[in-house]
Amino acid sequence: MEESARLSAVDYVVFVALLAASLLIGLVHAIYSKRKSARDLLVASKGELGVFSIGLSISASYLSAVTILGTPSEVYTYGVEYWQGMLGIPIAAICASYLFMPIFYPLKITSIYEYLELRYRGKAVRVMGCVSFMITETLSLGIATYAPALAISAVTGMPEYASILLSFAVCILYTSIRQLRPEMVDDFGALSPGLEPLQPNPFTSHPCHNPSRDAKRTHDDLPPNRCSPPHVLQGGLRTVVWTDVLQSVFMFVGLLCVIIIGADHAGGMSRVWGKAEESGRINFLDFGADPFQRQNVWSLVSNFVILWTAALGCRQASLQRHWSSPTLSRARMAVYLSLPGTLLIISCACLAGLVVYGNYADCDPKTNGDIEKIDEIVPYFILQHMGDLKGLPGLFVASLFGGALSTMSSILNSIPAVTMEDIVLQIWKGKQFSERQRKLLVRLLSVGFGGLGVGVALGVAQLQGILQVCLSLIGIMNGPILGLFVASIFLPFVNTLGACLGTITGTVMSAWIGMGGWILEVTATSSALAFSTEGCELLNRSSHAFYGSASDVSLAPRRLRTPDLLRRPAEGYEQVYTISYLLLPHIGLGITLLVSIVVSLLSGGHKEIGDIDEKLVNGTVLRLFSGCRKSNKDPMSSSEKGVDLERF
Structure with missing residues (x-):
């Protein structure tokens, strides 16, 4: 293997330097934050961030x-079929802005799961929501761990399991540095142990996290402005916003380098587009309605609508950014301002895929044995075509690792805190944990969930197509979660029993179908396109192989092949497992x-509509059920109060 097949010494220096800089910045913020009060660190969460900054952070x-x-x-x-999916993002932004934000924004709650306790007047649905959150974030942790590990393995030759363990070890170190200031609220709004109340609260010992202990208390009984929306470790939301942006700029620059340099190597964008068109990769507007087809316009757009509505409307991290806006209208504007950047990112990533294909149209590296997984195609391309620009490959890998590191650390901070507050402290209500015990439990939970994340990463490493795996796992969890919030806001007769059984059943069924196909190794109707190795003979004589020397690679051209043919077609009952992964949500x-x-109607949920606080459900829908509603409020008081039209 030639030297250019791997990172150069300069690349390693750049990679280590940027990684050390990330750790150093975290340490400086942790030390600096000790000099400021918790109230001072909340300043960025009180509307001081502009809509452009928040929109940029969302992107x-x-x-x-x-x-x-x-x-x-x-x-x-x-x-380019996948490119069409982004048409669903503006639709999702409108849905999130007008269906969910008008409900959540005025409540001034810290955790979105607190809404579930207020809506169902009990903790059962809230705990179930928190468990779903923990499962979703653990899966996200595994994917976030695997993605940079894949890049490191591809450019260094390190075994994948070793790079996964390395990523996890560095993340634990990074998280430990961030936890030097434990009296903070993490990125997802979960209270870290040790935070003292900013204002006295007569209802709960933790003003920023637990709602009323009285199941009958409504939102009107909440102390006004009892706590600002959640801030984050190391200097508040402002730090996270600009850290997100800075890390993303490096990755975006890397994408642009792939497009510009790749197009130049391929002979220009017109030649890239021509090669893609010849191979059938310019495959827009497939309006087929077959649910067993891997993807088409309908499944792609609707998948993006569901997942992005859940992400923008029902995800704690997004709501945190919404709450930092001074008004609901400005929060909506921030979401809309995030659209150009988001669509640009997806477009550049898709265009980079076409450019990479334009360079390997006659010699597919995976078929030729140069790479082991198709997800290694971008690192392979960067080393082969940008390796002479010393330091650039190292910068690109470091940016991938840095961005993933921030995500992994946030998850490892949030899951233990949510587990402590919503699970552990609820189970042992009468037990008083000392500060030392709480910190120890949180650290043990961090390591435990981190270990689960490593297990997920090792499992993902056995599968092909990290994007499909990611969308499948997220779809399995986010579809039912979105269903839970839709039922809670737009179906006022849904009760605790119906919400719990519905969410559990939806999650189990989507997981059964999604994971069954992986276990049985059956495939949906293939839409994979052919690859060629007809031009590899010349390249094999003049170039290196990514895994092993060029002498280890056959010089004979190979036939075109389709990757999905490596999996067998479904037979009989197995057909159900071939439903498109895009339809799992x-x-x-x-x-x-x-x-x-069904469960709510059978269990008398329609009789409980009158007990629901009208601020917790959609007003238009509530009026449709006015015949079932038995309000205990004074009619004159209700008429004087009027209707908040901004909710619609």
Whole structure:
């Protein structure tokens, strides 16, 4: 193997330097934050951030290592079909802005799961929501761990399991530095142990996290402005916003380098587009309605609508940014301002996939044995075509690792805190944990969930297509979660029993279908396109192989092949497991709503509509059920109060 096949010494220096800089910045912020009060660190969460800054942060938060590695390989393999999915993002932004934000924004709560306790007047649904959150974030942790590990393995030759363990070890170190200031609230709004109340609260010992202990208390009984919206470790939301943006700029620059340098090597964008068109990769506007087809316009757009509505409307991290806006209208504007950046990121990632294909149209590296996984195509391309620009590959890998590191650390901070406050302290209500015991429990939970994340990463490493795996796992969990919040806001007759059974059933069914296909190794109707190795003979004589020397690679050209043919077709009952992975959130959402409706009606949920605080459900829907509503409030008081039209 030639030297250019791996990172150079300069690249290693750049990689280590940037990684050390990330750790140093975290240490400086941790030390600096000790000089400031918790109230001072809340300043960025009181509306001081502009809508442009918040919108930029929302865009940056979705530029991840999975986007950089997975999207180009998806387009390289299946063509530009995936590009059409982004048409669903503006629709999702409108849904989140007008269906969910008008409910959550005025409540001035810290955790979105607190809404579930207020809505159902009990802790059962809130605990279930927190458990779903923990599962989702653990899966996200595994994917976030695997993505940079894949890049490191590809450019260094390190075994994947070793790079995964290395990523986890560095993340633990980074998280430990961030936890030097434990009296903070993490990125997801979960209270870290040790935070003292900013204002006395007669209802709860933790003013920023637990709602009333009285199941009958409504939102009107909450102390006004009892706590500002959640801030984050190391200097508040402002730090996270600009850290997200800075790390994303490096990754975005890397994408632009791939596009510009790759197009130049391929002979220009017109030649890249021509090669893609010849191979059938310019495959827009497939309006087929077959649910067993891997992807088409309908499944792509609707998948993006569901997942992005859940992300923008029902995800703690996004709501945290919404709450930092001074008004609801400005929060909406921030979401809309995030759209150009988000769409640009996805477009550049798709275009990078076409450019990479333009360079390897006649010699597919995976078929030729140069790489082991198609997700390694971007690191391979960077080393082969940009390796002479010393330091640039190292910068690119460091940016991937840095962005993933921030995500992993935030998750390892948030899950233990949520577990402590919503699970552990609820189970042992009468037990008084000392500060030392709480900190020890949180650290043990961090290591435990980190170990689970490593297990997920090792499992993901056995699968092909990191983008598909990511969308499948997120779809399995987010479909039912969105269904839970839709039922809570728009179906006032849904009760605790219906919400719990509906969410559990929806999650189990979507997981059963999604994971069954992986276990049985059956495939949906293939839309993968052919690869060629007809031009590899000349390249094999003049170039290195990414894994092993050129002498280890056969010089004979190979036939075109389709990757999905490596998996066998389904037979009999196995056909159900070949439903498109893009429809998994539809299944979870639909089953959650159906079971919630049926169970709630059978258990008398329609009789409880009058007990629901009108601020917790959609006003238009509530008026439709006015015949079932038995309000205990003074009619004159209700009429004087009027209707807040901004909610609609």
